[in-house]
Amino acid sequence: MSTQSSSVSTNNSQALLKGEGMLKQKQTASPFMKNLKIRSIRLAILVSFIIIWETVSGRLVDKFWISSPIDIVSTLYKWATSGDLFFHLSITLQETFIGFFLGAFGGIFVGFILGRWAFAAQVLDPFITAIYSLPKIALAPLFILWFGIGIEMKIIFAGMIVFFLVFFNTYAGVKDVDDDLLDDIRLMGANKRQIMLKVILPSAMTWVFVGLKLSVPYALVGAVVGEIVASNKGIGFLIQYSAGNFDTAGTFAALTILIIVSVSLNATLSILESKLLRWKKTNSV
Amino acid sequence: MIKFTNVSKEFVRDGQPFLAARDINLHIKQGEFLTVIGPSGCGKSTVLNMCAGLMKPNGGYVEYKGKKVKEINTKVGYMTQKDNLLPWRTVQGNVEIALEIRGLGKEEREKESAVYIEMVGLKGFEKHYPAELSGGMRRRVSLAKMLVYNPETLLLDEPFGALDAQLRLILQKKLLEIWKETGKTIIFVTHDLDEAVALGQRVAIFSRSPGTIKVIEKVNLPIHRDVFNLRNNEEFMNVHARLWSSLRDEFVEEVGAI
Numbered sequence: 425m426s427t428q429s430s431s432v433s434t435n436n437s438q439a440l441l442k443g444e445g446m447l448k449q450k451q452t453a454s455p456f457m458k459n460l461k462i463r464s465i466r467l468a469i470l471v472s473f474i475i476i477w478e479t480v481s482g483r484l485v486d487k488f489w490i491s492s493p494i495d496i497v498s499t500l501y502k503w504a505t506s507g508d509l510f511f512h513l514s515i516t517l518q519e520t521f522i523g524f525f526l527g528a529f530g531g532i533f534v535g536f537i538l539g540r541w542a543f544a545a546q547v548l549d550p551f552i553t554a555i556y557s558l559p560k561i562a563l564a565p566l567f568i569l570w571f572g573i574g575i576e577m578k579i580i581f582a583g584m585i586v587f588f589l590v591f592f593n594t595y596a597g598v599k600d601v602d603d604d605l606l607d608d609i610r611l612m613g614a615n616k617r618q619i620m621l622k623v624i625l626p627s628a629m630t631w632v633f634v635g636l637k638l639s640v641p642y643a644l645v646g647a648v649v650g651e652i653v654a655s656n657k658g659i660g661f662l663i664q665y666s667a668g669n670f671d672t673a674g675t676f677a678a679l680t681i682l683i684i685v686s687v688s689l690n691a692t693l694s695i696l697e698s699k700l701l702r703w704k705k706t707n708s709v
Numbered sequence: 710m711i712k713f714t715n716v717s718k719e720f721v722r723d724g725q726p727f728l729a730a731r732d733i734n735l736h737i738k739q740g741e742f743l744t745v746i747g748p749s750g751c752g753k754s755t756v757l758n759m760c761a762g763l764m765k766p767n768g769g770y771v772e773y774k775g776k777k778v779k780e781i782n783t784k785v786g787y788m789t790q791k792d793n794l795l796p797w798r799t800v801q802g803n804v805e806i807a808l809e810i811r812g813l814g815k816e817e818r819e820k821e822s823a824v825y826i827e828m829v830g831l832k833g834f835e836k837h838y839p840a841e842l843s844g845g846m847r848r849r850v851s852l853a854k855m856l857v858y859n860p861e862t863l864l865l866d867e868p869f870g871a872l873d874a875q876l877r878l879i880l881q882k883k884l885l886e887i888w889k890e891t892g893k894t895i896i897f898v899t900h901d902l903d904e905a906v907a908l909g910q911r912v913a914i915f916s917r918s919p920g921t922i923k924v925i926e927k928v929n930l931p932i933h934r935d936v937f938n939l940r941n942n943e944e945f946m947n948v949h950a951r952l953w954s955s956l957r958d959e960f961v962e963e964v965g966a967i
Contacts, residue, residue, distance in 0.1 A: 607763050608793040612807040612858065613783040622806065626797050703797045703838040 488672060495673040496680060503677065508662075513681060515658040519575055519647035520640075523582025527643070528636055531587045535594025539628070545595070556592065560585050560646070564653045573654040582646030589639040590632065597631025598624060630701060637693050644686055659685075710739040710894050711760060711862070715769035717919075718755050728919035729755050733769070735913065735922060740892045742885075744905040746952075747915025747923075748959045753898045754790065755920070757864045760896065761787045773862075786860030788868050792847045794839040800826065800850050801835040807858035825853035828883060830876070845871045852880070856887065862894040869904065881908060881936045889932060902956060906949050907939050914952060917959050924955045 474493045481492035503509035538545040564581060571577035601624050609623050651660025659678055666674030716733040719726050730752035737743050745753050758764040759771050762782040771778045773785075794803045804822040813821070826835060829849035839847055848871050855863065869877045885908065888895055899905050905912045909928055916923040928948050930939070939945045 602793075604789065604791055604793050605795065607761075607781070608787075608789075609806065609810070610781045611761060611763075611783060611785065611787050612810050614810045618810055622809070623795065626795070629797070701797075703799075703840060 488670070491672040491676050496676045499671075499673045499677040500680065509681070512658050512662050513685070515575065516644075516647050516651065516660065517685070519578040519582055519650070519658065520643045523579045523646060524586050524640060524643040526579065527583035527586025527588075527639065528590045530583070531590025531592075531635065531639075532594050532632060534587075535591045535632075536598055536628070539595045539598025540624075556588055560588070561649055564649060567650070568654050573656075575657075578647045578650035578655070578658070581650045582643040585642045585646040586639040589642060590635040593631045593635025593638070594628060597628035597635075600631065601627045630704070633697060633701065637697060640689050640693055641686055644682075644689065648682065710741070710774060711735075711737040711896070712772040713756070713759075713769065714772070716756075716759065716766045716771060717768040718752065718759065718764065719767045730921065731919045732921050735925075737894060737896065739894055742888055742895045742897065742908060742910045743913060744897045744899060744909030744911075745913045745915060746899055746902060746905040746956065747920060748917050749900065751915040751918050751959075752920030753915055754866055757787065757789075757866055757896060757898060760862075760864055761785050763787075784860065785862040785864050786855040786858065787864040788851050788855045788866060790866045790870075792839070792851050794847060794850055794854070796839050799836050799838055800831060800842070803839070803850055804853045804857050807854065811858065821857055822853070825857045828856075829853045829880070845873070845876070848872065849880070859891070860893075863896070865895065865897045867899055868897070870900070877904070878936055884908070885934070885936065902949060902952060903940070906945055906952065907934070907936050912948070912952055914956055914959075923959070924952070926952055 477490065478493050481487050481490050487495070500509070503512075538548065560581075563584070567577050567581050571580055605623050605627070606619060609619055614622065647658065648660035648663075651658035652664045655661040655664075659682055662678035663675055663682075666672075666678060713733045713735040717731040718729045720729050721727065733756065735756075745756065747753055755764060759766055760773070760778065760782065762778045762780050765779075773782055795806065798806070801819075801822050804826055805818045808818045808821055823832075823835075826832060829852055831846060831849055831853070834842065834846065839850070842850070848868065852868055869880055872880065881904065884895075887893070897905075897908055899908075906928055910932075912926050912928060913922050914924045914926070915921070926948055929944050930942065
């Protein structure tokens with residue numbers, strides 16, 4: 425729900441921006457130019473941040489604390505050429521994706537069953553709420569105990585986090601189906617399977633997608649946290665290992681990789697979402 | 710065909726029981742076009758809901774073709790006041806859904822849906838989503854969606870309420886044509902007396918809540934009536950005047966109560 429309300433408010437603010445833009449449309453440039461302007465300013469901020477960082481480090485602040493962009497890039501280059509980068513990245517991505525798919529399938533499956541089976545949902549409600557409200561990261565030590573410190577533990581850990589997010593959204597989505605739409609298709613003579621396939625599933629898809637979108641970054645969190653807690657490979661291990669060796673450049677380099685990975689994941693999801701949920705846009709004629 | 714016997718319906722509103730309809734006795738013959746008019750909140754929609762089997766009466770019973778309506782009545786096509794379009798389907802997808810349920814092939818579905826989409830004047834909007842249409846356009850999609858699968862009885866709840874006057878006349882004419890051609894039984898709820906008289910063979914007036922049928926008036930206009938030029942017809946004016954005199958009381962009471 426919070427994502428919905430926030431998107432509404434951004435729509436409103438965009439509408440306000442448009443309204444203001446119209447008043448002085450003659451002076452201001454086209455949307456393309458405006459976009460270009462925003463992008464250039466963003467780039468300028470990034471570049472000046474890096475320049476200031478480079479200038480300050482070693483002069484005003486000890487490199488031990490903040491390293492320097494050049495050192496970070498050279499560490500990245502070193503990792504890339506030695507194959508370390510690819511190795512650790514592939515481990516983390518494996519954990520993230522396998523965990524994500526396991527958790528997502530489980531969450532959708534259980535969400536659908538409980539969404540349609542009101543009695544079971546009512547019985548299990550307090551237990552589900554209790555497990556859901558527990559900070560999942562607190563379970564990491566237990567998972568090490570159960571599943572060891574290998575890749576499996578991270579997959580299960582990431583999968584569990586994803587499971588709950590997707591489960592709750594699917595559950596809400598299935599329960600959110602408009603009863604009038606169900607009546608409408610029943611009057612047309614639809615059987616149970618048709619009602620499921622033509623109304624309940626597509627109607628719940630919006631919610632399921634919100635759950636999936638939310639949970640991709642969390643799958644990454646699960647994998648990386650798992651690696652930081654106990655591991656000898658993966659990006660989380662790189663962060664932990666570099667920091668443990670007082671290698672600030674290495675720590676920042678690993679963080680940079682993590683930022684790039686999560687930004688690309690989110691961008692891919694946004695594109696997917698706008699393609700799959702085209703009908704959601706509301707521009708009335 | 711459709712028979713209401715001493716039907717009453719009670720709802721619970723704010724924890725208080727609330728009688729929406731009482732003592733409804735009504736017999737609709739096969740192939741009849743009945744229009745229903747009355748003040749808002751008088752239980753007109755409730756009558757349609759009970760006919761469709763979406764609601765059960767608290768007293769009395771509703772029969773459809775001699776059988777009591779106990780569950781969803783798949784013999785009727787029901788256009789409710791709400792559009793009930795599937796937001797993730799295009800105009801065409803929405804119109805075709807009943808045909809999909811009946812297992813028609815893609816080509817046949819496209820052929821059928823194209824006829825009705827054109828009929829309601831939405832040609833060129835096949836690939837639009839409901840969110841991209843105006844309220845009146847969505848109403849017309851709902852109409853096409855119901856007509857396309859050819860149910861034997863049509864329940865229409867203010868189907869043309871959101872449309873402009875010209876379009877409304879055109880669609881009234883189309884509906885009369887379909888009725889004449891197919892011999893469907895139609896119950897048509899409206900809040901517009903002109904429309905009620907122009908379309909119905911009989912007009913039922915509902916009283917204010919708890920709603921019951923106050924008057925049923927026969928309209929002796931030919932089946933092949935011309936909806937565009939009815940306003941000066943003598944029979945139209947007589948029926949209109951008679952109905953208005955009993956309908957006026959309901960509205961006077963309603964406005965007086967405020």
